[in-house]
Amino acid sequence: MPLEIDDTGKAGIVIAPPGADLLELFSHIVLDDILYTLVHDLVIDVHRKEKKARASTAAIKVEKLAANSIDSSMPDQKPDVDIETDAAIYKKGKVMLKGNPLKTTKEIFCPRCNLPKLLYPTEGKGAKKPDPSIIYCKRHPYIEKPGFDIYGQTWIAPGPGRGKKKKDVEKNKNGDDSPVPGAEVSAKDRPPNVLGFPSATCPKCKRCILVSRLNNHMGSCIGNGGRNASRAATQKINSNAGSQNGENTPPGSQKGTPLPGSRAGSPRKRDGDEYDEDAAEESDPIIPKKKKLKANALNKKVILKTKSPATMAKKDKTKGSSHLSVEHKAGDGDEKPPKTTAILPPKKINAKGPSPAKKIKIGKPPVPSPGGKKAGKKDRDLERESSGTLSSPPR
Amino acid sequence: MAARPGTSASPKDYEVKAAQPGEPVYGCEHLQRLFNQDQNTTNTSIEHYKSILGTLFDKSPVIAQTPKPLEGPSFTTLTSTYLCLQCPSILTEEDRTKHGNKKSHRFYVDSRSATVYCQMCDDMVYDPTFEDLRLKKLATKSFATSRKRKQDELFSPDPVKDSPSYITQNTTLTSCKANGLRGIYNAGATCYQNVVLQSFLHNPILRNYYLSDGHSCDVPHCLSCAMDDMFQDFYVAENTNGYTAANILSGFWISDKKAFENLVTTKEQDAHEFFQFLAEELHERNGDGKRPEIGSEHSCDCIIHQTYYGKLQSTTTCQNCQGVTHQVQSFLDLSLPLENLVQKKGKKDAPSVTPTRSSITLQECLNEEYIKQDKCEYRCNNCSSMQQARRQTLIKSLPNVLSIQLKRFEYKQGRHERAAKIETPVQFPLQLNMLPYTTRNKVIDPKDRYETARACTYDLFSVVVHVGEIDTGHYVTYCRVGDQWFAFNDHKVEVAQKSEVLNAKAYLLFYIARYLS
Numbered sequence: 083m084p085l086e087i088d089d090t091g092k093a094g095i096v097i098a099p100p101g102a103d104l105l106e107l108f109s110h111i112v113l114d115d116i117l118y119t120l121v122h123d124l125v126i127d128v129h130r131k132e133k134k135a136r137a138s139t140a141a142i143k144v145e146k147l148a149a150n151s152i153d154s155s156m157p158d159q160k161p162d163v164d165i166e167t168d169a170a171i172y173k174k175g176k177v178m179l180k181g182n183p184l185k186t187t188k189e190i191f192c193p194r195c196n197l198p199k200l201l202y203p204t205e206g207k208g209a210k211k212p213d214p215s216i217i218y219c220k221r222h223p224y225i226e227k228p229g230f231d232i233y234g235q236t237w238i239a240p241g242p243g244r245g246k247k248k249k250d251v252e253k254n255k256n257g258d259d260s261p262v263p264g265a266e267v268s269a270k271d272r273p274p275n276v277l278g279f280p281s282a283t284c285p286k287c288k289r290c291i292l293v294s295r296l297n298n299h300m301g302s303c304i305g306n307g308g309r310n311a312s313r314a315a316t317q318k319i320n321s322n323a324g325s326q327n328g329e330n331t332p333p334g335s336q337k338g339t340p341l342p343g344s345r346a347g348s349p350r351k352r353d354g355d356e357y358d359e360d361a362a363e364e365s366d367p368i369i370p371k372k373k374k375l376k377a378n379a380l381n382k383k384v385i386l387k388t389k390s391p392a393t394m395a396k397k398d399k400t401k402g403s404s405h406l407s408v409e410h411k412a413g414d415g416d417e418k419p420p421k422t423t424a425i426l427p428p429k430k431i432n433a434k435g436p437s438p439a440k441k442i443k444i445g446k447p448p449v450p451s452p453g454g455k456k457a458g459k460k461d462r463d464l465e466r467e468s469s470g471t472l473s474s475p476p477r
Numbered sequence: 478m479a480a481r482p483g484t485s486a487s488p489k490d491y492e493v494k495a496a497q498p499g500e501p502v503y504g505c506e507h508l509q510r511l512f513n514q515d516q517n518t519t520n521t522s523i524e525h526y527k528s529i530l531g532t533l534f535d536k537s538p539v540i541a542q543t544p545k546p547l548e549g550p551s552f553t554t555l556t557s558t559y560l561c562l563q564c565p566s567i568l569t570e571e572d573r574t575k576h577g578n579k580k581s582h583r584f585y586v587d588s589r590s591a592t593v594y595c596q597m598c599d600d601m602v603y604d605p606t607f608e609d610l611r612l613k614k615l616a617t618k619s620f621a622t623s624r625k626r627k628q629d630e631l632f633s634p635d636p637v638k639d640s641p642s643y644i645t646q647n648t649t650l651t652s653c654k655a656n657g658l659r660g661i662y663n664a665g666a667t668c669y670q671n672v673v674l675q676s677f678l679h680n681p682i683l684r685n686y687y688l689s690d691g692h693s694c695d696v697p698h699c700l701s702c703a704m705d706d707m708f709q710d711f712y713v714a715e716n717t718n719g720y721t722a723a724n725i726l727s728g729f730w731i732s733d734k735k736a737f738e739n740l741v742t743t744k745e746q747d748a749h750e751f752f753q754f755l756a757e758e759l760h761e762r763n764g765d766g767k768r769p770e771i772g773s774e775h776s777c778d779c780i781i782h783q784t785y786y787g788k789l790q791s792t793t794t795c796q797n798c799q800g801v802t803h804q805v806q807s808f809l810d811l812s813l814p815l816e817n818l819v820q821k822k823g824k825k826d827a828p829s830v831t832p833t834r835s836s837i838t839l840q841e842c843l844n845e846e847y848i849k850q851d852k853c854e855y856r857c858n859n860c861s862s863m864q865q866a867r868r869q870t871l872i873k874s875l876p877n878v879l880s881i882q883l884k885r886f887e888y889k890q891g892r893h894e895r896a897a898k899i900e901t902p903v904q905f906p907l908q909l910n911m912l913p914y915t916t917r918n919k920v921i922d923p924k925d926r927y928e929t930a931r932a933c934t935y936d937l938f939s940v941v942v943h944v945g946e947i948d949t950g951h952y953v954t955y956c957r958v959g960d961q962w963f964a965f966n967d968h969k970v971e972v973a974q975k976s977e978v979l980n981a982k983a984y985l986l987f988y989i990a991r992y993l994s
Contacts (some may be wrong), residue, residue: 091555091556106994109948112555115554115555115556116555118555118556119557119589121557121590122556123590124824126587126589126590127591128599129602130592130600131592132784133600133601133602134603134608137500137504137603138499138501140501140502141498141500141501143499158950159855167542170881175496176496176502178501178502178504178506178509179503179504179509180506181506182505182600184600192653193499194650194653196499213576220652220653220654220715221653221656222655224961226971226972231660231969231970231971232658232963232971232972233717233970234952234968235717235718237969239970252612277718277719280662280718280719280721281721284727285698285723285724293664293721293723294662294663294664295664295665296665296668296723297664297665297666298665300727300730301730304727304730304731345508416595429837
């Protein structure tokens with residue numbers, strides 16, 4: 083083989099120095115070729131995604147035109163028309179490309195909802211202002227902004243009683259210990275992309291517990307540390323359920339009471355959030371003590387009954403409003419004014435939610451608090467570690 | 478038009494992919510012309526593309542990387558070559574045009590990605606028919622439709638209920654916003670649960686199972702129902718706020734399973750233990766109800782076994798009579814000890830300047846466990862006495878999802894009883910070849926080597942990381958959705974770079990098989 087070796091590979095970036103020996107020359111060429119193939123693979127990958135998306139957009143556009151050109155009474159029938167755009171031809175229900183979609187098609191439509199895709203994040207790294215006149219696909223590019231999540235959301239700083247450990251709070255002793263710090267009161271002034279921590283219902287005692295305390299609460303309420311206690315808890319829950327059924331409670335209203343069959347009517351997770359809102363709506367934010375709480379709990383039951391026939395509808399509504407709000411705040415500035423007013427009320431209420439729960443906590447002395455954690459920590463940890471090594475799978 | 482179903486003369490005739498909404502039928506105008514010439518051209522083109530895929534993916538790369546130049550001797554190159562779609566030539570990029578002009582062959586396949594190049598477009602084209610074949614080749618061994626599909630066809634589909642119009646009229650399309658990317662609120666030291674739940678949520682096999690209504694029962698406080706609810710909430714609802722896993726938590730507290738006795742505390746726990754617990758619990762709720770005996774060869778049709786369980790085979794060779802015994806066990810995950818390896822490395826690297834920089838690789842850990850033989854005492858049946866023996870453990874059947882635990886938490890027995898966390902970084906790959914650790918490695922026909930290695934290839938999809946001390950710390954997890962990585966820190970989800978993921982001090986690794994069996 084005649085050795086006509088260039089001093090470099092295909093990329094031409096890694097070049098052997100003049101006078102290099104054969105081995106040095108070869109290693110430079112190999113490295114250069116590897117670099118080339120890496121770039122080649124990356125480029126093909128991006129090219130494939132982009133060109134497929136554009137080709138699909140060209141198809142969606144011509145299909146839309148075809149669908150609009152005929153009577154829309156038969157949405158599932160392929161319209162029998164011939165339509166031609168700059169990018170594609172529609173004929174006998176089939177779409178054929180015209181030219182290179184990378185040249186003919188500029189925007190990208192979502193293949194699922196057929197709406198244009200937002201191509202830049204609305205905030206943070208690489209952000210661009212979206213065109214307010216366009217309704218975009220709901221899947222937006224993810225936001226990369228320090229302190230915010232991929233949807234541009236952030237959370238109120240946890241204060242005491244909201245998931246922060248005592249030792250953390252002690253670090254800044256400036257009267258922060260008051261049960262209701264600023265963040266909660268000013269919930270209405272809070273920007274919509276700042277979220278509070280939600281609450282959920284304990285399946286045993288039906289109380290509304292702030293999520294950051296849920297594990298602690300269930301530990302004492304259901305678990306009580308022991309296996310028998312948990313059995314007893316299960317039994318108790320089941321017997322409670324029986325009596326409820328006796329009261330002719332419509333099945334849909336067993337919200338927060340995970341029972342056989344109740345799942346179908348009301349996905350349990352949602353209950354937590356709704357419950358929270360209901361509780362806050364119905365109850366004075368300042369509930370004095372346990373006794374009042376019980377009455378409150380009864381209250382809730384009644385309310386649930388009334389709304390139960392429309393459980394599904396209500397659920398959708400809640401989802402539609404409260405969660406959408408988050409997105410719109412984060413994203414399109416265009417829709418802001420009307421949406422904000424429409425959505426803020428439930429938000430306000432939601433933020434108030436935790437406060438009754440906190441009151442309950444205060445009224446109830448021996449809840450294991452994060453402070454109590456320290457005690458017995460050492461042996462716990464040892465226990466954990468030992469079990470960790472022992473429970474390694476069989477080999 | 479190319480033959481429609483039913484009109485083709487022989488069953489061997491190929492058809493181009495049927496028109497789909499939102500997708501052009503052909504990759505470009507020129508391929509359209511090719512496919513519309515006659516049935517014979519369509520057949521040969523598709524047949525030849527399939528054989529090219531076989532050459533590229535199942536054979537030694539040397540074959541496709543050795544073009545036959547129009548002039549001069551042939552050579553092997555590292556960079557892409559082009560395989561002519563219309564004849565068996567393999568060409569360099571430079572010779573592609575000459576060959577095209579001479580033979581009027583206009584379509585070529587790129588040897589690295591199997592992408593079709595159209596000379597008239599002077600661009601890569603992505604034809605739906607070819608792309609389907611390519612993706613099928615990447616995901617399965619052959620082009621045969623999967624077994625599940627065949628089963629579905631056996632249950633002859635209801636012409637009314639399975640018609641697209643019936644489906645569109647009676648269902649609503651899930652919003653594009655529901656993409657499964659949500660955080661999970663920390664319910665008070667429950668980050669060890671959140672990380673495992675996230676790794677379940679982003680496991681495509683479990684996702685498909687739960688979203689296709691795989692589980693239904695009416696047992697109260699069923700953890701699998703709670704999982705079902707969670708999957709619905711993540712992939713159907715438009716909510717972007719964090720998820721409150723109240724039902725999982727209460728199911729967890731209410732469960733009276735033995736595994737709970739040491740788990741039920743409100744203290745920080747081991748994520749790996751929770752993973753094992755959840756897997757066993759879900760197996761019991763979905764499977765044959767039998768509690769898997771530790772160390773037995775337990776197999777079951779439940780989703781958990783089909784997803785996570787593989788089989789290990791230990792081979793013990795008696796040093797006296799050379800008698801061999803095999804023992805097979807199922808495993809949920811592979812637990813890899815780090816301590817010995819770290820010490821060994823430490824000694825080796827001790828004189829070097831930067832001892833902190835020393836890291837080990839996942840493959841080294843696997844080598845230590847599954848390639849090296851160890852000595853043990855064992856009661857040989859042949860010799861009917863205690864004998865020295867050599868023992869080797871290899872993987873007999875690989876799971877669809879391979880879970881690996883790096884034993885960072887070691888409990889040291891002895892006078893100074895203490896638990897310690899090993900902070901040594903372990904390098905792990907995005908793509909893992911498990912062939913060397915399987916029993917197949919020894920008996921493999923060299924001809925099938927590439928194909929088998931491809932069948933043993935795993936892709937990383939989730940990494941659980943523990944930050945902090947042994948007795949207190951925090952768990953975070955990285956999960957891959959498509960090609961994008963995300964960091965899940967309780968309720969917060971952020972975009973993550975690959976480098977960030979690969980530099981994390983992993984505790985649990987979840988790999989998914991490229992081929993699903």
